[in-house]
Amino acid sequence: MKNDLWYLNLVLIGLTAACLCFWPNASLGQDVVKVYKVIVDPGHGGQDTGSKGSGGLLEKDVTMALAKKLVQALEETGKVRSELTRTDDQDVSLDERAGLANHNHGDLFISLHLGTTFAPDPTGFSIYYWSPTTASPTATPSSNTVRSWDQEQEPYWEKSRMLASLMREELLWSIPWASGGVLPADIYLLRRARMPAVMLELGSLNHLEEAAQLQKPEFQEAVVKAVTQGIIKYRSLEDKGILITPKSPE
Numbered sequence: 001m002k003n004d005l006w007y008l009n010l011v012l013i014g015l016t017a018a019c020l021c022f023w024p025n026a027s028l029g030q031d032v033v034k035v036y037k038v039i040v041d042p043g044h045g046g047q048d049t050g051s052k053g054s055g056g057l058l059e060k061d062v063t064m065a066l067a068k069k070l071v072q073a074l075e076e077t078g079k080v081r082s083e084l085t086r087t088d089d090q091d092v093s094l095d096e097r098a099g100l101a102n103h104n105h106g107d108l109f110i111s112l113h114l115g116t117t118f119a120p121d122p123t124g125f126s127i128y129y130w131s132p133t134t135a136s137p138t139a140t141p142s143s144n145t146v147r148s149w150d151q152e153q154e155p156y157w158e159k160s161r162m163l164a165s166l167m168r169e170e171l172l173w174s175i176p177w178a179s180g181g182v183l184p185a186d187i188y189l190l191r192r193a194r195m196p197a198v199m200l201e202l203g204s205l206n207h208l209e210e211a212a213q214l215q216k217p218e219f220q221e222a223v224v225k226a227v228t229q230g231i232i233k234y235r236s237l238e239d240k241g242i243l244i245t246p247k248s249p250e
């Protein structure tokens with residue numbers, strides 16, 4: 001009996017130690033660390049194929065490949081968690097995407113898209129953010145106390161611009177593409193996000209050269225590493241409370 005109790009004690013001590021070691025957000029006497037959550041939005045899906053390239057290449061498939069790689073790269077940092085707005089080839093409306101991000105309390109929202117071009121030159125990449133200057137004049141004026149579903153982005157737009165600028169810098173270092181810049185635009189999805197939110201448009205799927213690169217796994221990895229790096233830099237500035245408004249968003 002005495003031996004049994006001694007053995008039971010040993011097991012309990014072992015279990016407690018295991019919990020403390022392997023339960024990263026829990027330790028005695030400390031608050032649970034808040035998880036920093038990035039919502040990754042693979043553009044289009046289901047019936048909505050997005051832009052098309054030669055050989056049946058579809059934007060919805062390339063954005064999904066990039067999104068899955070981005071989620072993996074973010075998780076590997078150990079500093080942020082991530083969540084997809086769609087995990088499969090399914091129709092998800094813009095309202096559902098924004099709703100999911102807001103409902104799940106995302107800290108950042110990253111929407112991935114590719115474009116279409118009618119010009120012979122490569123388009124490179126552009127990063128969009130919403131700004132009040134782009135708002136349609138018919139939009140309901142905002143009030144300090146009540147903000148409509150359509151104006152969720154208003155308190156975050158400067159942070160969104162900062163995030164876009166940091167991502168642009170990282171992408172310029174990492175991929176051999178020109179930047180179309182960091183651009184304000186009245187984008188429905190971004191306007192509805194209750195967190196800093198950007199939309200990355202990576203080249204044009206109907207441009208042969210860009211489409212070929214977009215399909216290469218090593219190119220996709222370079223893109224997601226740059227985006228991840230931009231996010232990590234943004235977060236570190238945010239943590240230090242020194243988010244500086246960029247001088248000149250191009």
Ligand SMILES: [Zn+2]
Nearest residue numbers: 043050113114
């Ligand atoms: Zn798109």
